[in-house]
Amino acid sequence: MTYLPHTDADRQAMLETIGIERIADLFTDVPATKRFPVLDLPAPLSEPEILRELQALSESNADIDHYPCFLGAGAYDHFIPSVVRHIIGRSEFYTAYTPYQPEISQGTLQAIFEYQSMVCALTGMDVANASHYDGATATAEAVIMALSVARGRRRKVVLAPAVHPEYRAVVRTYTQGMGLSYAGDESLRVDLDDLRHLVDDETACVIVQNPDFFGRLLNLNKLQALADAAHAHQALFVVVADPISLGLFRPPGDYGADVVVGEGQCLGNPLSYGGPYLGLFACREQYVRRMAGRLVGQTEDRQGRRGFVLTLSTREQHIRREKATSNICSNEALNALAAAVYLAALGRTGLRQIAGLCYHRAHYAAARIAAIPGFALADESPFFKEFVIRCPRPPAEINDWLWDEYGIIGGYELGRDYPILDDSLLFCVTEMNSRSEIDYLVSALEEVLP
C-alpha cells in the first residue's frame, strides 16, 4: 500500500500487543451508522500515471517560460537563482516543523534569525518576525497590532486608495468583528495631503503603499509629513513596501514608518498561481511585544555556546490563547528561507542591480508605449517597475489581441478594481523582460489601432 510499511505479520503482532483482533475494533467509539463511509473518489494512481496526468494538466496553462508576460500587481516574475531552489529543496529544511526543540533545530532557527536581520536591513526597521501568509495578511496584522498599541481605544484606520485592492479587502475581512471605521480609500482622488487631514485622535494607524499599486514612487516629503501627522495623533504609520524596490530606494524607516509590511514572494519564490507567498512584517523595537508571529532570538547554552530559540512567545496563541496578539501558528517559514537565501545570494550589490534593471527597463517600456499614437502614460509621477497606460480601446480587447495575435500576456486591467480606470492597463517590467521582449510588446501594441 502506498507509503505504508506494514506487512501482514507486523499488523498481526501489533494487534496482539494491543489485545484486539481486527483493525476495525479500534473504531468502536465512532457512531456505527456513520462508520466506514464509502468515499466516491477516483481510483488510485501509480506515480507514473499521476505524473503524466499532472504534466498534461500543467501544460494546459500558458506558463510564462513560453509566453512574454507583463503582469505584476502584487505578484512578480523575478529571476530565482538556482541556489535558492537547491537550498529549499534540502529536506532537512522542508520536512521539519516549527523549531520548538532548539537543540535539533538550529538550522531553521539560525536561518530565520538571519532572515529577520536582512528584512530589518531592507526596511530600516528594528525587528522583523518569521513571516505571515502574504502581504495582504501582514497588512491586516499591522492593523490589529495598531489597535493593540492603542489599547483598544481607537477604532479608525486611514487607508490610501492606492494600497493593493486585495490587501484592503483582506484588512476589512480580518477586522469585520472589531467595529472599525475606514477612511481614505473611497476615491482615487484622495492623495497624501488628504490622508493627512483624515488623521485624528481616533486613528489607530495610517496605511500607504510605496511604490503604490500603480507603481508610483511617492513623494518623500509628503510621506514624512503624513508620518508626522500620524505620530502627532499617536497613530502608527504603516508602509506596504516592495522589497525589490528597497534595493535601490530609501527604506520606509527613513521617512517615519513604524511598521513595514509587504509581499516577499518576489524574493526567490515562484509565482505558483498566487501562493504560497511570504508576508513581510517589521516594526520599531518599542512594539515588539505587541507584534504577531514567530520571533527568533539569540541566546546561549550552559557552556556559553551561541544558539537561537523561538522567543517572546508569551505573545502567541499556544501560550496566551484568547489573549494572544494573533492566532497565527504555521506561517510561511520555507518561503522566508527562500527569501533569505535570495537576499544573501544577491547581496549588497546584486539587489541594487536587479532593482536598477527593473527601473530602467520599465522606463524604456513606458516611454516606447506612450509614444504609440492613442496610448499615454497616466501620470508624470516617478515610478519603479510598473506604470499605468491609458488605452485607445478597452483594455480587455487589447489583452485578447495581444494573446491571440502575438502570444503575449498583457497588463493588468485596472477597471476590475477602479471603475474610473476602465481604460487603463497596469504594465509590469522586471529584469525577466528583455529589451527584445519589450520591443515585441511595443510592435504588437502599434497594431492595436488600424
Add this chain to the structure above:
Amino acid sequence: MTELTPLIYEISVPGRTAATTPALDVPQATLPTEMLRADLPLPEVSEVDLVRHYVRLSQLNWGVDVGFYPLGSCTMKYNPKTNEVAASLPGFSRVHPYQPEHLAQGCLQLMFELQELLKTIGGFDAVSLQPAAGAHGELTGVLIMRAYHRARGDEKRTRMLIPDSAHGTNPASTTMSGLQMVEIKSDARGNVDLAELRAHCDDTVVGLMLTNPNTLGLFDEHLAEIADLVHGCGGLLYGDGANMNALLGIARPGELGFDVLHYNLHKTFSTPHGGGGPGSGPVGVVEKLAPFLPGPIVVREEVESECCCGEQDCTHEPGDEGYVPGEPAYFFHFDWPAQSVGRVKSFYGNFGVLVRAYTYIRMLGATGLRAVSEHAVLNANYLQARLKGTYRLPYDRTCMHEFVLEGRLPDAPDVHALDISKRLMDYSFHPPTNYFPLIVPEALMIEPTETESKETLDAFADALLQIAEEARTQPHLLHEAPHRTPVGRLDEVKAAREPVLRWK
C-alpha cells in the same frame, strides 16, 4: 550532527556576490536621486560559501527525512517526493495569478477537483481553498459562523464555546473575530463534559469549536449528543480538522454533525511542514453556510458552442480561446459566494500546497486514504500499549491517531516531561509535543503517523522505556540532556529578557 556555523554576516566579505545579473540593454533612465538609499547592508558571499553555509545549517536540523518525528497534533508523516515534483512543474510554478482564466485552465481544474475531493472526504457541500494554514482556516470558519448568525439578524450570539483541551488557535481565532470564548471542561474520560456544555447552551451561543478526535487523541463518546445540544440552542458546530488523519474513510465530519471544518493539508494530506509553513487550511461547510465562504471559488461550466470572446465579428476557430465547445471549462466567480465574509488572503490560496495534496489524494484513492487512518490509529495504539505500563496514561481508552502520557514518574520525582524529551534526542528521536494539552500534567503527546514501521515504533518505545529506567538510576543523564546535539539546552529566559532579534 555537525558543528555550529557562523552567521552569514560573519562570513561576508565586501565585493563578493553569488548572483549574476543581465547587463543593462536599454538606455539609462533618470533616477530620482533624493529617493535613493545610501547603503544596503546585506551580506556579500560567494556562491560556494553560500551553499556551504546553508547546507551546514540544514545539517543542524531534524526533519521527517532525518528520522522519527512523533510531534503530537502536527502529523509529521512522510512527505512523498512525487508531490514536490508535481508542484515544481513549470506549468504550475510559472503561472501568474492574474493570467486570464482561459490561460490557467490547468490550475483552475486542479483547484476545482481538489474542492470536490475534499467535499467527498469531509462530507461537506462546499469548500474554499483560500486559507493559507490551519489557524487561517479557523479564523475563516469562525467569521463564517458569525456572519451566518448576523445574516439572520441574530446579533446577540457572541459567545463561542471551546473545550479546555483545544488548541490555542481556537480561542485566539475567536478573539480575532470579535467574539468571547467560554471554556468548557472535559470529563473524567476525556470527553466534553455534557452537563457543563448543556449549562452553557443558550441563545447567545455562536457555536462550539470541537477537535475530534480531541487533543488527547480520543474520539468523543457523546458526539451525537454534543451536536444535538449545540444545534438545539441554535448554535453551529465547528470542527478543528487538525486531527483528520484519524478519520479518512473512517467517518465524515459533515455526517457527524459538523457544520464547518478546516482541513490541514500539511498534516493530513502529506504536504511538507517547511520548518513552520507554508501550510494550507481549506474550509468545508454544509449547504446553509456555503453563501458565506471566502471567494473566489472555482466553478465548472460547460462552454457553449459559440466562442466566448465576446467580439461581434468573431472569427475564432473552436479551441482558440483555450476552451473547447461542449467541454467543461473552469472559472472564478468574483461576485460569489453572495454573502461572503470576504477574502482572507490575496489571490486564491497556497496553490503549490494544493498541487501536493491533490497528488497525494489521487495516488491513494478511497482505499488508500482509509488505510492511512487505520494504520495511523494502529500505530498509535501499539505505542500506547507498549508504554502505558511505564508511563501513566491518564485517559486509558482506545486512542485514535495520537495519545497523551504523563511525563512524570512516581519514583523519579525531579524528572519532568522536558527532561524526558531532551533525553530522547540523544537516542536520535524528535521529542513528542510537551506540555500540551494543558489538562494533562507534564504532557507527552505522541503522534507516530501511519508511515512509520513497526521497527521504528519499537525502537522509540525501547528508548522511552530505557529513559524511564535512567530516570530512576541516573537522573542527571536526563537533567543534563541532550548530550549529543550541536548545542545543549539553551537559556530561553535570557533570550526573552534581553532580546537579540537581529545581527548587529
